[in-house]
Amino acid sequence: MNQDATPNQQRAISDMVQGLLEDRIDRREFVSRALILGLSATSIGAILAACAGGSSSNNGTSGTYDPKKYAGTQLHILMTGDENDHRALGDQLSQLKAETGIDLVITAPSLTPLINKTLENLKASKSDFELVEYLGFLTTQQVGGGYYEKLNPYLNDPAETPPDYDFNDLIKANLNNVGYYDLAAKKLGNGATDLYGIPGLHSGSVIYFYRKDLFAAAGLQPAKTWDEFKAAAVKLNTKDVAGASFVGANDFSLATVDWYTRFITTGGKLMLGSPTTKDFKPNLTSPEAVGALQMLVDLLPYAPKNVTQYGFSQNVDGFSTGKIAQMIFWSTIAGPVFNPNTSKVADKTGTTPVPAGPGQKSSAILGGWGVGIPKNADPAKKKAAWRALTWITSKKFNMYEEEKYQIDASRNSAFNDPSLVSKFPYLPNAGTADSSAHVIETSIIDEFFELNAIMNVEFNKALIGGQSAAAACATTQSQWEAVLRKGGHLA
Amino acid sequence: MNGTLIERGSSRSSWAFGPSGRHRDTLLLLGPCVAYLIVFSVFPLLYSLRLSLTNLTGSSTSGQFVGLENYRDIFTDPHFWGAAGTTALMVGSSVAIALVLGTALALFFGLNLRGSSIVRAVITVPMLITPIVVGVMWRALLNPDWGIVNWAIGRVGLPAINWLGSTDTALKTLVMVDVWQWTPFVFVIVFARLQSLPVEIFEAAQVDGAHRLAQLRWITLPLLAPAIALAAIIRGIDAFRSFDLVYGLSYGGPARVTTTLSFLDYQSGFDFQRYGFAAAMAYVMVVILVIATTVLLRLVQVRREDAVQ
Numbered sequence: 042m043n044q045d046a047t048p049n050q051q052r053a054i055s056d057m058v059q060g061l062l063e064d065r066i067d068r069r070e071f072v073s074r075a076l077i078l079g080l081s082a083t084s085i086g087a088i089l090a091a092c093a094g095g096s097s098s099n100n101g102t103s104g105t106y107d108p109k110k111y112a113g114t115q116l117h118i119l120m121t122g123d124e125n126d127h128r129a130l131g132d133q134l135s136q137l138k139a140e141t142g143i144d145l146v147i148t149a150p151s152l153t154p155l156i157n158k159t160l161e162n163l164k165a166s167k168s169d170f171e172l173v174e175y176l177g178f179l180t181t182q183q184v185g186g187g188y189y190e191k192l193n194p195y196l197n198d199p200a201e202t203p204p205d206y207d208f209n210d211l212i213k214a215n216l217n218n219v220g221y222y223d224l225a226a227k228k229l230g231n232g233a234t235d236l237y238g239i240p241g242l243h244s245g246s247v248i249y250f251y252r253k254d255l256f257a258a259a260g261l262q263p264a265k266t267w268d269e270f271k272a273a274a275v276k277l278n279t280k281d282v283a284g285a286s287f288v289g290a291n292d293f294s295l296a297t298v299d300w301y302t303r304f305i306t307t308g309g310k311l312m313l314g315s316p317t318t319k320d321f322k323p324n325l326t327s328p329e330a331v332g333a334l335q336m337l338v339d340l341l342p343y344a345p346k347n348v349t350q351y352g353f354s355q356n357v358d359g360f361s362t363g364k365i366a367q368m369i370f371w372s373t374i375a376g377p378v379f380n381p382n383t384s385k386v387a388d389k390t391g392t393t394p395v396p397a398g399p400g401q402k403s404s405a406i407l408g409g410w411g412v413g414i415p416k417n418a419d420p421a422k423k424k425a426a427w428r429a430l431t432w433i434t435s436k437k438f439n440m441y442e443e444e445k446y447q448i449d450a451s452r453n454s455a456f457n458d459p460s461l462v463s464k465f466p467y468l469p470n471a472g473t474a475d476s477s478a479h480v481i482e483t484s485i486i487d488e489f490f491e492l493n494a495i496m497n498v499e500f501n502k503a504l505i506g507g508q509s510a511a512a513a514c515a516t517t518q519s520q521w522e523a524v525l526r527k528g529g530h531l532a
Numbered sequence: 533m534n535g536t537l538i539e540r541g542s543s544r545s546s547w548a549f550g551p552s553g554r555h556r557d558t559l560l561l562l563g564p565c566v567a568y569l570i571v572f573s574v575f576p577l578l579y580s581l582r583l584s585l586t587n588l589t590g591s592s593t594s595g596q597f598v599g600l601e602n603y604r605d606i607f608t609d610p611h612f613w614g615a616a617g618t619t620a621l622m623v624g625s626s627v628a629i630a631l632v633l634g635t636a637l638a639l640f641f642g643l644n645l646r647g648s649s650i651v652r653a654v655i656t657v658p659m660l661i662t663p664i665v666v667g668v669m670w671r672a673l674l675n676p677d678w679g680i681v682n683w684a685i686g687r688v689g690l691p692a693i694n695w696l697g698s699t700d701t702a703l704k705t706l707v708m709v710d711v712w713q714w715t716p717f718v719f720v721i722v723f724a725r726l727q728s729l730p731v732e733i734f735e736a737a738q739v740d741g742a743h744r745l746a747q748l749r750w751i752t753l754p755l756l757a758p759a760i761a762l763a764a765i766i767r768g769i770d771a772f773r774s775f776d777l778v779y780g781l782s783y784g785g786p787a788r789v790t791t792t793l794s795f796l797d798y799q800s801g802f803d804f805q806r807y808g809f810a811a812a813m814a815y816v817m818v819v820i821l822v823i824a825t826t827v828l829l830r831l832v833q834v835r836r837e838d839a840v841q
Contacts, residue, residue: 153802160590160805182805186591291785347676349786350697355677487591491804502787507699527605 111425112142120174122149125446126242163188168415171426177218178484184222189237189413195427215240219411241434244409245449246478251367253391264396274343277366284343286365291501292352302405303333307398312482316530325518334510372471376447392467407478495520584812590805602812615796623771626710634718659716667780670709718763725759
């Protein structure tokens, strides 16, 4: 130990060692804190070696991984019923039981009931669920609320984590979106080392879908810029096929997919300042903000007649039935679009990264989910829950989801698997989009959905002719500021 | 009437069991009801009142006491006033139209034409359907791309209507669907009353030379007034609370033109997890409803002599 340490430092070091022994902190965190306190590498190594035998996480284990260690345990997972995740997991429950002996029971309501049921559980004295799937946009609300178990000790324990789990295969952007969180600094992602969730059961971002046949016939290349996108829309628009489409309805994806993608790829920055310094101010009256909405307004003559009522399903149906020449959309729709049983254009569809403004990089919003273990889950079942969690976020399960349902994976290996890519050529584009996607700035505060709803209402109003793009952005700006002030994020 | 029944029951208990037996009887009879009310009405009401005075949100474990801040926020929120206006418009027009149509239907079926009993049964079907189903069903029927309504309109050479996508038509469409569903309710109440009207009054009017229109104006409608008033009050309360239809049909849009108070409250509570604010808004709605119902009851003045046959 450091000979020159002050009494406070000595107390801190002693607490740290105790924390390591009691599993309150993991080895990685111990090293970081020890370095901050000025311990030498030799001292750290010696302490770790001394603690290795005494750490409670290793108590009762031989240090080797036993896949059936928790056989006979029944677990419950609360997850989304809006996507295909619960179907994929439902298919594989018997396999999970065969390999681990764990019985997993699925509860899968749709999004709004899921959020409310999740919050009820997290705030209860004991959670009914040992595993909970949460939307990436809610990581701050749920993980930041301190409701989830820190997963580092489980991950770092070779007796608990399968040897082939390959944590580093999980896409970093997804880990930063739903996994890492610094509770003390209230900071999501980059820089944080405490792990509270594993990306799954699906992740994903936005890519560009276009009709290869129509573009080839017109002598066009897939759009790389928004000007090319509009030019293609003008040229390809006919009575039967709309030149382009987008989410024009008062729908979650109007703001997050169509507007936000155009906004950030033309140099827009959504928020200035930070909630912690109470200067978290929207930047919605900027030329990029108004310009992104104006792009959508300008596309109206070349879009489906009722595009202002088009949400997710209308666009998927429109594209799959050959009535739309191009659009940007969540890559997760590749499933129905590339399935010859549900799509008339399965063999005529191409994908690329989304277009961008001059000099800008292609990028879009990062979607996806995380799965965590509630702190208030039955303590006797937490290790079994981790076992199940590693199974449902394994390479094998990611590949199954991708192959059977074209659910966007959370692992690099699934996006780049040669056999999958040969079947689903869009996968590398989807993987690239996922890796380079943007965590929307407003998701770091609780009011994310409220802000998004305001934006969708005002932008939809602009699209139906109720106000100009500039007025819509100005109204949204003032409403956002009011919400942010009320929430204490803006002084 | 009720008072008489209670008195009779009380005296019998007193005769059978004495004073202590009477108390036991009272407890036995009222106990379950009181317990039910405490558990399912009084406690939730008090709990939500407490909630309305806190700033409880999705991520906070327990809300802090903020006094009347939520109520102040509600009354300074332009969305609240917008939704209140929409609710007033929706309730007023929907109830008025349903009353006129329901009464007209009742009078028509009062003629007892051949086969009317079958048609009567069919007419009541909409009110048997769950409102959320009605909303989703009509959203599909009115779909601008493949909905059967615009298809039928197109077949007769008329232009397609943007039922739910335009700020000009969306609220009208909401009222139309609400009227479609609940006119049968008014019809059933008014028709039941119509069937029980004394024939002698109409015979006397005929003898006095009153023609059909005069009978309707001066005899039938006044005698139906209590039933129409009852239907108006029940329908008014129901329309004011209507949330599921809006949720299924228009989700409050476009541009919030169909956002009613109930829907706004749902959004605040369940979409945005502002539980304290939502509880306060629910309380404001209860107060509005109590005041409106009291005023309505005073206005319609269901007089005893009207109700006597």
